[in-house]
Amino acid sequence: MATYELRTPISEEAIRALHVGDTVYLSGLIVTGRDAAHKYMIENFIRADSVPEEEQALYGELKRLLNGGVIYHCGPVVRQREDGRWEFVAAGPTTSIREEPYEADVIAHFGLRGVIGKGGMGPRTLQACQEYGAVYFHAVGGAASLIADSVKEVVAVHKKDEFGVPEAFWVIRVEGFPVVVTMDTHGRSIHEQVEQSSKEALGQLVGLTGI
Amino acid sequence: MEDLVEPFVELVRRAATDLPADVESALRAARDREEPGSAAAGALEAILQNVDLARKRSTPICQDTGVPIFYVYYPQGMSPRALRAQIEQAVAEATRRAYLRPNAVDPLTGRNSGNNLGRGFPSFHFEEWEEEFLRVDLLLKGGGSENVSAQYKLPYGPLKAGRDLEGVRKVVLDAVYQAQGKGCAPGVLGVAVGADRGTGYIHAKEQLFRPLDDTNPVPELAALEQRLLKEANELSIGPMGFGGKTTLLGVKIGTYHRLPACYFVTVAYMCWACRRARMEVRDGEVVYG
Numbered sequence: 001m002a003t004y005e006l007r008t009p010i011s012e013e014a015i016r017a018l019h020v021g022d023t024v025y026l027s028g029l030i031v032t033g034r035d036a037a038h039k040y041m042i043e044n045f046i047r048a049d050s051v052p053e054e055e056q057a058l059y060g061e062l063k064r065l066l067n068g069g070v071i072y073h074c075g076p077v078v079r080q081r082e083d084g085r086w087e088f089v090a091a092g093p094t095t096s097i098r099e100e101p102y103e104a105d106v107i108a109h110f111g112l113r114g115v116i117g118k119g120g121m122g123p124r125t126l127q128a129c130q131e132y133g134a135v136y137f138h139a140v141g142g143a144a145s146l147i148a149d150s151v152k153e154v155v156a157v158h159k160k161d162e163f164g165v166p167e168a169f170w171v172i173r174v175e176g177f178p179v180v181v182t183m184d185t186h187g188r189s190i191h192e193q194v195e196q197s198s199k200e201a202l203g204q205l206v207g208l209t210g211i
Numbered sequence: 212m213e214d215l216v217e218p219f220v221e222l223v224r225r226a227a228t229d230l231p232a233d234v235e236s237a238l239r240a241a242r243d244r245e246e247p248g249s250a251a252a253g254a255l256e257a258i259l260q261n262v263d264l265a266r267k268r269s270t271p272i273c274q275d276t277g278v279p280i281f282y283v284y285y286p287q288g289m290s291p292r293a294l295r296a297q298i299e300q301a302v303a304e305a306t307r308r309a310y311l312r313p314n315a316v317d318p319l320t321g322r323n324s325g326n327n328l329g330r331g332f333p334s335f336h337f338e339e340w341e342e343e344f345l346r347v348d349l350l351l352k353g354g355g356s357e358n359v360s361a362q363y364k365l366p367y368g369p370l371k372a373g374r375d376l377e378g379v380r381k382v383v384l385d386a387v388y389q390a391q392g393k394g395c396a397p398g399v400l401g402v403a404v405g406a407d408r409g410t411g412y413i414h415a416k417e418q419l420f421r422p423l424d425d426t427n428p429v430p431e432l433a434a435l436e437q438r439l440l441k442e443a444n445e446l447s448i449g450p451m452g453f454g455g456k457t458t459l460l461g462v463k464i465g466t467y468h469r470l471p472a473c474y475f476v477t478v479a480y481m482c483w484a485c486r487r488a489r490m491e492v493r494d495g496e497v498v499y500g
Contacts, residue, residue: 142272166312198388205442
């Protein structure tokens with residue numbers, strides 16, 4: 001298990017060097033996106049015949065940020081300062097599995113190198129990680145104030161009025177955001193391993209095999 | 212009725228930013244039990260640092276401040292309507308001060324109300340009692356933990372779980388297995404055996420107010436609570452589902468009369484950030500804790 005410092009945009013080579021269990025300190029620009037954001041990207045960009053005109057500016061911005069970039073499954077608590085700028089008060093990860101129907105497509109379409117979240121993702125995402133060169137970075141669930149400390153600047157926010165504060169695209173600059181790789185480009189997932197071993201343990205405890 | 216809005220804001224602030232001592236103590240013990248250098252130990256270390264930081268800064272322990280659930284025990288003569296109005300005002304103010312994230316979303320329009328007020332939001336349970344003072348218990352229950360909570364019907368075929376405490380044991384273990392790390396393990400379980408579909412969850416969440424180190428006054432339930440805690444940890448799901456020695460911090464069980472046709476086991480999974488706070492008002496004096 002090694003420790004790395006990575007800065008966005010991240011190269012495919014750097015991502016393919018990572019293994020489950022590695023600790024990474026992430027820096028650079030990242031974008032938050034959860035339920036509403038993923039549905040929006042799928043409907044307007046990925047599965048659309050053409051990108052609606054009013055969404056083209058944001059599409060351009062997201063293409064720029066997410067190519068070699070990182071999406072963070074997070075709905076922050078924010079505060080607006082007197083000068084109108086925003087700050088992150090609490091910013092831990094949300095449960096990622098809800099985005100499992102969409103994430104592989106987002107990785108493929110945008111050239112994403114990392115997904116930060118909690119609880120892991122499923123086989124489709126794992127397969128996309130292997131094929132396109134991306135990993136799942138697990139942040140510590142609930143370490144919200146600690147993680148907010150690594151957010152040095154809120155650069156922009158998109159869709160705040162339509163999606164609300166927790167669901168908006170927040171573009172943030174982070175320094176030394178600590179994460180653990182739990183799904184890598186080599187087809188390995190800590191979540192699969194723990195699910196399997198806990199399933200066997202459950203079988204023993206309830207006196208059933210093959211549940 | 213006296214103006215208690217500021218004290219209610221303080222109650223919310225405490226719940227959101229100041230983790231109860233018994234929960235913090237259990238997390239420290241869990242951290243000390245894990246292999247040094249393991250991902251599990253690292254996760255617990257980050258959690259404990261965060262708890263300390265949040266308390267010092269009055270910032271939310273977790274960004275998902277959840278649905279605020281108020282259990283209000285009021286003396287004869289006090290008005291639940293007046294209490295509700297003041298608490299709602301306090302919740303909106305606490306949101307404005309960033310103690311709470313705006314969390315009330317209209318399912319039809321997808322719009323967030325912005326101030327944590329909405330239909331049925333926040334959640335209130337009022338009970339008039341014989342005491343002469345007011346007690347308000349607040350639980351902040353986040354979405355991650357709500358999503359992995361579960362309600363079983365016994366008999367439950369897949370686990371051969373019948374209508375007895377052995378059946379209860381099996382389905383509670385199954386709930387912990389299904390949750391994996393997604394509820395932010397190591398969690399705390401509130402369990403209601405009996406009741407109906409609705410009151411099952413209300414009572415299961417009430418169990419989450421019990422101090423982690425208390426003992427159930429019913430001997431068979433005390434024994435089951437201890438056994439379940441031990442066995443859930445043997446699943447080795449660990450903090451965040453990274454694998455490890457502590458999967459749960461506690462199990463609290465209550466039984467409630469049921470219909471003959473129904474035998475529900477309701478598991479309210481609470482994340483490690485078991486955010487509860489209490490306020491009492493006696494003779495005009497407000498006391499917290």
